[in-house]
Amino acid sequence: MKNKTLMLIVLFTFFFFNQSVSQIESNVSKVGITAAPFLTIGVGAKATSVGGAFVATANDASALFWNPSGIARLAKPEGVFSHINWIADISFDFIGFVLPAGRFGTVGAAITSMSMDDMLVRTESRPLGTGEYFTSSDLALSLSYAFNLTDRFSIGFTGKYIRQQIWKETAQGFAIDVGTLFTTGFHGMRIGAVLSNFGTDMRMTGEDLVHYYDIDPTSLGNNDEIFSELKTDSWPLPLTFQVGLAMEIMQNDMNRITVSMDAVQPTDNTESINLGMEYALREGFFLRGGYRNLFLRDSEEGITLGAGIDLNRIYNLPLRFDYAYADFGRLQDIHCVTLIIQF
Numbered sequence: 001m002k003n004k005t006l007m008l009i010v011l012f013t014f015f016f017f018n019q020s021v022s023q024i025e026s027n028v029s030k031v032g033i034t035a036a037p038f039l040t041i042g043v044g045a046k047a048t049s050v051g052g053a054f055v056a057t058a059n060d061a062s063a064l065f066w067n068p069s070g071i072a073r074l075a076k077p078e079g080v081f082s083h084i085n086w087i088a089d090i091s092f093d094f095i096g097f098v099l100p101a102g103r104f105g106t107v108g109a110a111i112t113s114m115s116m117d118d119m120l121v122r123t124e125s126r127p128l129g130t131g132e133y134f135t136s137s138d139l140a141l142s143l144s145y146a147f148n149l150t151d152r153f154s155i156g157f158t159g160k161y162i163r164q165q166i167w168k169e170t171a172q173g174f175a176i177d178v179g180t181l182f183t184t185g186f187h188g189m190r191i192g193a194v195l196s197n198f199g200t201d202m203r204m205t206g207e208d209l210v211h212y213y214d215i216d217p218t219s220l221g222n223n224d225e226i227f228s229e230l231k232t233d234s235w236p237l238p239l240t241f242q243v244g245l246a247m248e249i250m251q252n253d254m255n256r257i258t259v260s261m262d263a264v265q266p267t268d269n270t271e272s273i274n275l276g277m278e279y280a281l282r283e284g285f286f287l288r289g290g291y292r293n294l295f296l297r298d299s300e301e302g303i304t305l306g307a308g309i310d311l312n313r314i315y316n317l318p319l320r321f322d323y324a325y326a327d328f329g330r331l332q333d334i335h336c337v338t339l340i341i342q343f
Contacts, residue, residue, distance in 0.1 A: 049306020050276025051290025068156030175199025
């Protein structure tokens, strides 16, 4: 079993770096070619603080985002509430709930929302503003189902409804995630894999794209106010394939250290690696660190740090608080807070 696991790691590493070299040689990063990029923003302070290397861990309700197969291993109902102060004063929120149903598997639901404050409408002729305001928002509603095929192998699925809006224009789409999680016999090493955001293209439509059109401006007396609609391009969703490894390098009644690594291959950027580590003291206090998007071309992301406290271990309250900090280079640092509730 050990030899098979090590061989899998070697083959995985070879495949990833082979794909990375091909990507670099093409000199095309493919940034900005997809719709709904908010779907790629990591959820939960715990996962954020370990650099997003969470696909093979996925051991709380935030697995609804990272790897839906992980919810099959939750023994109790669990809820997650997460808020991120995102770049440029944008708010990113995630609410999820997981309900184990015994031998029937586990179900979950989540709402992902990104919003911003109203902005003044400006035009060439009125650069100081027209007096009108507009806003932009993104929304995703998801349902998940997962089950254990064996005591070591789990599989999960998520269906999503996605909506984006800017002023009076909207775009809608649907997507699915498919994830697996396998626990090996090699010191409890876990291998996770997930395909995210496989779905329909999205195209903006709305009343501001309707205009009057004169089909023949050289003719007098014809109808010069024919309704027409500007047709915008359709854009695919940010399809992402992610494979992760995680294991405990130290574990006893007092201390635990978990290390993790994820390889990420998106359709709208170059490949990268996420690295993370978590230290737990009596499973009640947690310190975490990581590095996100290693090897990603032109990345502004980097070091991530965080901490957590499980009140269930200390005061017998079914609550866990987590905090994460992430460095975004020339942009701005982001801060994430998460509350986990176990019922």
